Amino acid sequence: MRRWKWTAFALGIGLLAWRWSRILELLTRGSPLDRLAASVALALPLFAAGALAMPLEIRNRWVVRVAPRLVGGRAMTLGLVLSGVVCAAAVLAPVLITRDPVAIDLAHRLAPPSWAHPLGTDLAGRDQLSRVLHGLRTSLAIALPAVFIAIVIGTAMGTTAAFLRRLDGVLMRVVDVGMAFPRVFLLLVLFAFWRTISIGAMTLILGLTGWFHVTRLVRAEALAMRDTEFMLAARALGLPAWRKFTRHVLPNLAAPIIVTATLGIGNVILIESGLAYLGVGVSAPTPSLGRMINVGQTYLFTEPALAVVPGVTILVTVIAFSLLGDGLHHALNPRSR
Amino acid sequence: MIRFLAIRLVQAVAIVFLVVTATFFLIRLAPGDPYTTVTDRHVPPEVVDYNRHLFGFDQPIARQYVTYLRRLSHGDLGLSHRTFRPVAERIRGALPNTILLGFGALLVNFAFGIAVGAVQAARYDQRLDHLLSLVTLTLFSIPAFWLGLLAIDLLAVNLGWFPTGGTMDVVTGDLLPFGRQLLQRLHHLVLPALTLGLVSGAWTARYMRAEMLDVLARDYVRTAWAKGLPPRRVVIHHIARTALMPIVTLFGMFVPVLLSGAVFIEYVFAWHGLGWEAAKAVETYDYPMITALTTLTAAMVVLGNLVADILYRIADPRTVSS
Numbered sequence: 001m002r003r004w005k006w007t008a009f010a011l012g013i014g015l016l017a018w019r020w021s022r023i024l025e026l027l028t029r030g031s032p033l034d035r036l037a038a039s040v041a042l043a044l045p046l047f048a049a050g051a052l053a054m055p056l057e058i059r060n061r062w063v064v065r066v067a068p069r070l071v072g073g074r075a076m077t078l079g080l081v082l083s084g085v086v087c088a089a090a091v092l093a094p095v096l097i098t099r100d101p102v103a104i105d106l107a108h109r110l111a112p113p114s115w116a117h118p119l120g121t122d123l124a125g126r127d128q129l130s131r132v133l134h135g136l137r138t139s140l141a142i143a144l145p146a147v148f149i150a151i152v153i154g155t156a157m158g159t160t161a162a163f164l165r166r167l168d169g170v171l172m173r174v175v176d177v178g179m180a181f182p183r184v185f186l187l188l189v190l191f192a193f194w195r196t197i198s199i200g201a202m203t204l205i206l207g208l209t210g211w212f213h214v215t216r217l218v219r220a221e222a223l224a225m226r227d228t229e230f231m232l233a234a235r236a237l238g239l240p241a242w243r244k245f246t247r248h249v250l251p252n253l254a255a256p257i258i259v260t261a262t263l264g265i266g267n268v269i270l271i272e273s274g275l276a277y278l279g280v281g282v283s284a285p286t287p288s289l290g291r292m293i294n295v296g297q298t299y300l301f302t303e304p305a306l307a308v309v310p311g312v313t314i315l316v317t318v319i320a321f322s323l324l325g326d327g328l329h330h331a332l333n334p335r336s337r
Numbered sequence: 338m339i340r341f342l343a344i345r346l347v348q349a350v351a352i353v354f355l356v357v358t359a360t361f362f363l364i365r366l367a368p369g370d371p372y373t374t375v376t377d378r379h380v381p382p383e384v385v386d387y388n389r390h391l392f393g394f395d396q397p398i399a400r401q402y403v404t405y406l407r408r409l410s411h412g413d414l415g416l417s418h419r420t421f422r423p424v425a426e427r428i429r430g431a432l433p434n435t436i437l438l439g440f441g442a443l444l445v446n447f448a449f450g451i452a453v454g455a456v457q458a459a460r461y462d463q464r465l466d467h468l469l470s471l472v473t474l475t476l477f478s479i480p481a482f483w484l485g486l487l488a489i490d491l492l493a494v495n496l497g498w499f500p501t502g503g504t505m506d507v508v509t510g511d512l513l514p515f516g517r518q519l520l521q522r523l524h525h526l527v528l529p530a531l532t533l534g535l536v537s538g539a540w541t542a543r544y545m546r547a548e549m550l551d552v553l554a555r556d557y558v559r560t561a562w563a564k565g566l567p568p569r570r571v572v573i574h575h576i577a578r579t580a581l582m583p584i585v586t587l588f589g590m591f592v593p594v595l596l597s598g599a600v601f602i603e604y605v606f607a608w609h610g611l612g613w614e615a616a617k618a619v620e621t622y623d624y625p626m627i628t629a630l631t632t633l634t635a636a637m638v639v640l641g642n643l644v645a646d647i648l649y650r651i652a653d654p655r656t657v658s659s
Contacts, residue, residue: 075470170540180642182634184597185615189360189627192619193367235506252378270480274601278616293483300490311483318478326474 005051012045019095026094037094076327082320090137099127101134101287110303119309123295128305134314135289138282139317141201143268148191149207151261154214159249161215162222171215178212184271191280202281206268211331214260222249222258255332260313266318338650340441345646349639356635360404360628365398380499392624405628415625419618424629427614432633433609434504437531438603439595441526441636443588445534448657450541451584454478455577458549469542476539481598483606485532492528499528502607527605533598544587548580593638 014024021040026038088097099117104124111121119128161171190205191197225231234244275281276290284291289310296307350519377546387397392415393404408415414424425633429608435474493501504525505518509582513521553576607613618626 018440057444147425168363173348173352179353179593180352180635180638181356181359182593182596182631182638184600185631185634186360186363188363188600188615189631190367193364193622266478270478272481277601278604278619280619290480293480293486297486300486301494304490307483307486311480311486312482313482315475315478316479321475322474322478 002052005048009045009048009052011167012041012048015092015095016045022098023095026146030094031217032068034094038094038217040091041095073134073327075323079320079325079327082316083324086136086317086320087140089133090131090140093130093133097114097274099128099130101126101130101207102285103127120305122292122306123299128303128309130291130308131287131292135287135292135310136313136317138199138286138288139269139272142199142272142282143265146203146206146210146268147261147264149204150214150264151257153207154211155218155250155253157211157215158218159222159245159253162226162276163249168219172219175215176213179216182210183209184274186280187271189273192276196283197281199282199286202272203310206272210264210268214257214264217260218253221253225249225252255328257327257328259332262321262328264329266321266325269314269318269321275291341650342647345480345643349643351633353636353641357406357628358402360631361402362398364624364627365401376444387611397412400605401474408584409632414629417618417622418623419626427626428611428629429631431610431614434608435612436521436651438471438529438608438610439592441530442533442537442595442598443591445531446538446541446591447584447588449535449538449578451545451581453523453538453542454545455518455549455572456659457546457579458553458576459572461550461553473539473542477534477543479536480601481532481536482605483602484536485529488528488532489605500525504607506607524538527610529608531603532605533595533602537594537598540591540594541587542583545580545584548583549576552576553582583649587645588658589641589648592641594633596637618636 023038023041027035027042028042030038085187087260105121105126108121109118109119109123117127117129119132121129122128155177157171161168186209187205191202192202231244231249233250234270239247272281273288273290273293276288277294279291279294282291292336293307294308296303296305339631344605386395387473395402396404414428414542415426417424420427453469457469462465465566489501495501504523558571558575561571566575596611598617601608602608603610603612604616611634614626614632617623
């Protein structure tokens, strides 16, 4: 654990030293998102230092108990590191990259990799690395809140179905309809008909169409929990419903929910990039990995990097979350194989 | 069994009806109609009005809905806005291609998934198991359309083993005798079916592995080993057979996966199936086509689940009571 904290600290200090003026510039004159990125860059070494200096008794309470179980497996460690790197790259994109992802420079179209453009430039002379990082940012900005929405709705519906048996029939029929609706078709229809759809609306729609299987899972888990002894004890103690729910039901649902959420992030990224590839979703100037592949496929045989680089970015991102989800699943269910 | 079937059938019809209704209203809730957004600015307004009238867009939405349902009950899916041909005709042309792609993909999926999953379980926690886990994880995480693009670049363009896309050779396709046509169709099918099959097969492999590991721990398997049966026989007859049972019913789950995947794969490979039609219809605001396609896919998903349920009951009679 200490090794990781020292690494984070060193990386954070390195970033500050490397991009100090950029961070200051973003803090003073950036958009809210830029300021957030700059603040994260500032907070990173502070946070790591705090973790390093954390008094032993606090460390024992949480980190020592949970962390080794999580960082145990090699796959899990890789998943944690990869998804950490991916998320950091997405959040810190404005700090890491000084080039504007939408600035057109026709004099340097399709430039090969160089110091100025580590991954070269695209058809309009835009910096490819910057576009990939900002595309990743877009993907995560959509996927993370969308999964959050889906999980919240799914958990609410699933527990309602399991504990209020009168509503079970109706809710599960709703879920049946939702699952019969091929999600990609539905999203294709919705996104296509609202031509210029905002990222917020896309996120909301992805979240509202993603909770059906969460409901099913949560309902099954909660039903199995209903007849356990600790629930019986809670009932016998006459605990109020809210307390039973927050102290007994939710903590026991946490493991499957966390795993589904983690795997769901990758799934949403795949769907979002697929739709963008088909030409619906995030509108044009905003960098989007799927759309980059769409543009790149025309030049696949002459400029393969245009389509390959964003594809690899999606692949690595989704693998990171899949590894993390798998690892969490094994860490939280030690008996699973 | 008959009562169960009757209930499930009624439910299935109700679900499809709800999907039709939801699609109908979702599309019309969107701002604009096909004639305010995509029509060429140079088209005179009288023509736009006439077209609107022709497709019934000047009527109140409830009226449109009733008309649509009445026509649907007669099997009339309306006219496509894009081609001005009956939607049913386009779908009749596209459906066999999607079914062919679905079957091809399912074949690859099960062959790959069952083999990989079985090998992984037999070599549990060994190097091969870890390696194959990595392979399935990668397939699980790869964007299918991107894998398709890479396959086209490598296998079709650079090596020239397969055509780059389409369902037929555009020039010679129709002139060939039936047998050659079939061969050509299958040759065009290989890459899309392989891409879709491998990507969805990663699920099957993970499921098969878990299922086999579950069976491996059972008593009768220990008995089989204790009897001194040859390993091949134990693995194939005792373990794989039991583990395969739930896998068969997985196919119900794969109907939506394959149909969704088909949208991207068909687009990449210009495979003229339902997904390709959907992508085209979305580009041109083709309401009747979209509604028909979502209805049809929903019906296929529901049907797939129904068949899976029935198969599962036959495979495992214990589920009757639940």
